[in-house]
Amino acid sequence: MTECVIRGERTPSCARPADVGARSPECAIRYEGVSFSYKPGVPFMEGLSAAIPAGAVTSIVGPNGCGKSTLVKLAAGLLRPVAGRVEVAGHDTGELASRERAHLMAVLAQSSRVPPMTVEALVACGRHPHLAWGGRLGPDDRAAVEAAMERAGVARFRSHDLRQLSGGERQRAHVARTLAQDTDLIVLDEPTTYLDISACHDLMALVRDLNRREGKTVAMVIHDLDLALRYSDYLVVMQKGRVVDAGPTDEVLASGAVGDAFSMDICPHDRPRFAERGEDFEGRAETERGYVLYPRRR
Numbered sequence: 001m002t003e004c005v006i007r008g009e010r011t012p013s014c015a016r017p018a019d020v021g022a023r024s025p026e027c028a029i030r031y032e033g034v035s036f037s038y039k040p041g042v043p044f045m046e047g048l049s050a051a052i053p054a055g056a057v058t059s060i061v062g063p064n065g066c067g068k069s070t071l072v073k074l075a076a077g078l079l080r081p082v083a084g085r086v087e088v089a090g091h092d093t094g095e096l097a098s099r100e101r102a103h104l105m106a107v108l109a110q111s112s113r114v115p116p117m118t119v120e121a122l123v124a125c126g127r128h129p130h131l132a133w134g135g136r137l138g139p140d141d142r143a144a145v146e147a148a149m150e151r152a153g154v155a156r157f158r159s160h161d162l163r164q165l166s167g168g169e170r171q172r173a174h175v176a177r178t179l180a181q182d183t184d185l186i187v188l189d190e191p192t193t194y195l196d197i198s199a200c201h202d203l204m205a206l207v208r209d210l211n212r213r214e215g216k217t218v219a220m221v222i223h224d225l226d227l228a229l230r231y232s233d234y235l236v237v238m239q240k241g242r243v244v245d246a247g248p249t250d251e252v253l254a255s256g257a258v259g260d261a262f263s264m265d266i267c268p269h270d271r272p273r274f275a276e277r278g279e280d281f282e283g284r285a286e287t288e289r290g291y292v293l294y295p296r297r298r
């Protein structure tokens with residue numbers, strides 16, 4: 001059963017039902033007929049199919065417990081499907097050695113663990129897949145670590161122990177570790193956790209930059225719908241272990257699937273309102289649209 005609904009002209013070829021089963025470099029992650037359960041005899045996902053297109057920013061959204069992190073863990077090889085197949089860059093992720101997978105994708109997982117190490121040491125962990133066994137960081141690795149710390153805004157904390165940082169500072173250190181890995185595909189599970197509103201937008205601007213300037217594919221699980229709608233090219237909407245809609249952001253938004261998933265009414269800011277405030281909307285990036293969300297009356 002193919003649950004994923006994909007539509008629209010901008011739909012990547014990897015996402016078309018006709019392509020299911022074929023290997024496609026245009027598809028960063030593909031879930032094909034995936035079934036999964038946490039408890040024997042209690043299925044959580046059944047025959048789920050979905051695609052994360054390469055070269056785009058995709059947000060996976062849905063209410064608590066709908067399976068977003070499960071989707072990430074299946075791609076990261078941390079969980080194995082009981083049926084079906086999960087591909088990363090055309091490879092069955094379950095058949096990849098962890099080092100091979102680490103060359104293909106960097107994952108920022110949800111974690112409450114705080115390892116006793118400095119920020120710089122944590123970020124340097126992102127370079128491990130690039131080192132020979134037992135090897136030390138070379139000049140290129142050090143440059144990558146430095147650049148990642150700068151981009152994530154944690155260079156000034158380099159010698160701080162992670163346990164001495166605030167939640168937001170620590171989260172940015174984990175983002176830097178992910179960047180240092182320098183993969184074509186970056187998967188971020190709730191990257192804005194602990195970040196203040198300004199830091200959230202800085203992080204989303206960084207995500208955009210990674211995609212637009214460097215061609216990285218970014219898939220993120222994100223709870224803040226305003227950020228997801230503003231900064232994503234594609235949306236995957238989940239409910240109760242199923243993908244209920246997926247496709248270009250505008251089309252998925254127009255379908256009502258996002259609002260239905262959260263019982264919210266979502267209203268985009270209209271352009272005249274920017275003009276009223278004397279702002280040059282045309283000069284602004286398309287992603288700077290805003291949304292107002294209202295809880296539906298129950």
Ligand SMILES: Nc1ncnc2c1ncn2[C@@H]1O[C@H](COP(=O)(O)OP(=O)(O)OP(=O)(O)O)[C@@H](O)[C@H]1O
Nearest residue numbers: 038039044062063064065066067068069070071221
């Ligand atoms: N290790 C586990 N053992 C048993 N059940 C689990 C386990 N991990 C997750 N679950 C259950 O699987 C379901 C999906 O969990 P998942 O973490 O994927 O949801 P999510 O959409 O990421 O949620 P949230 O938005 O709250 O982070 C939840 O009902 C959860 O309780």
